[in-house]
Amino acid sequence: MSDALEYNALPQRERRPKRMRAPTADKPAAATVQSANENLSSQPDLRDNYEYKDHTADIQIHSWGQTLEEAFEGAAIGMFNYMVPLEGVTVDDSLEKLYEVSAHDMESLLFAFLDELLFVFSTEYFLCRDIRIQSFDRDSWTIKCLGRGENYDRSKHEQGTEVKAITYSAMQIHEGKDGAEIFVIVDI
Template identity: 55%
Template sequence: MSNEKSEKLGQLNKFEYLDHTADIMFHTWGDSLEEALEQVVLTMMNYMVELETVELDDTATEQTISVQGHDMDSLLFALLDEFLFVFNTEFIIFKQVTIKSIDKENFTIEAIGKGVELDKSKHTTGTEIKAITYSCMKIDEKPDRTDIHCIVDI
């Protein structure tokens, strides 16, 4: 990805889309678990709406997303599912995501999403995501890099 395109996407730059039968797999990474989680939410948003067409302006809104799971996979599922729910019900495209806190013992995450309402006259839409799945879900956390793989139903 060129630096120019990387700058247009803002903080989304550590991801790739991998083909999977009738679905799509996201592979994201970051220097930390928090960064990899931020990337996976933005990767999902970018799949539905090209984030380079989204500008955060004075109409931008911030939403706090708090989720809980019973293990790390269910926590990742809950995070993506909640952002997808907000997109589908409030039509908010999140272009910035910050993980404010993560508790790996009680399996909770608090994230802040910043975005704008979908406007098809300004935003290039991609493919609808129907659901998050547990299929092939993997969080590989190492001291200097975390990789996340997950498949979504399209």
């Protein structure tokens, strides 16, 4: 990221479990890790273009990407991963959801995008491990995206921290020639 986008970060609280790495020939892995990696081998890689920043009573998601679309996707995956660690979530090709949101400016578009994903999770228990924006229209302020994942199952998925709402508080969206980054606070 550009030096112009520097900020004073609060101490970071890492909620995301460490990613399992695929075994290599010179480093054999334990059988349980190997079998877990085999199950995830056809799964999309978890994005690592986000991090969590402590906030007084909430959590701030900081995401980035080469494009604003990638930063939006990173913020969404960061939100899902905070609620349920996504390493245990698989992508079932039969479970896809198309999301479409519209707004009146960039900040309200980010709010509407994350709020719609949170609403569907809260009502249908659908977890997105992979989110791909298919259309990002800055003239009509609309986003269409495809979310892929599976339904939340208490016996299978580790429970994270409940996200109650998306906020406009201290929301920042930066876009430049070196990429884009987003800061959004979610109420926990």
